[in-house]
Amino acid sequence: MARSLNNQDRFVCIYPAYLNNKKTIAEGRQIPISKAVENSTATEIQDVCSAVGLNAFLEKNKMYSREWNRDVQYRGRVWVQLKQEDGSLCLVQLPSRTSVMLYVAEMIPELKTRTQNSGGADPSLQQAEGSKKGKGKKKE
Template structure:
């Protein structure tokens, strides 16, 4: 049964190295190169979305890559959420340099 209060975030949704047909959901300019589960989870935590990580899950169209996924509370639209997560990850990466 589908849970309408949670959203699944696959790393491919934010990955600038992927095409739209491979699963990227946001524009390439706003996306992140090879996002990690930890980064997505930390960004979701900053947004107060109560993230839970499932490391051994695989995105259905690339089932051979065990990318994992993050499940978060639904507090906004999915596209808006993905853009905010991407911005936070890009911001934290630029601080690390």
């Protein structure tokens, strides 16, 4: 995403580590651990921001400087637009970086990808198929 200097104060950057309850403040968590979520991804952050009506741009291959784990699930950052060009807020209920992070952390557990994994019928079928494949490989 191309951004000029005057756009910089209209956007905030959010890395998944900011919301991760497995991280300490020294490792980059920026919200209270009681409100943080387990292993959020940049895609989930973008999904929540887009769903509420904020402009959110995902940069998949960016890494948080304090992140030691180079796995794909820990990659990415999201630029979220807080203000319009005239300086007015995009959403009055989300006026700051902190308010956006707290809202996103609250909504991530409600995402379909999170709720299906915890007890929907389809994922259990997928897990069963995956485990059958695993068992087949072990028998060989």
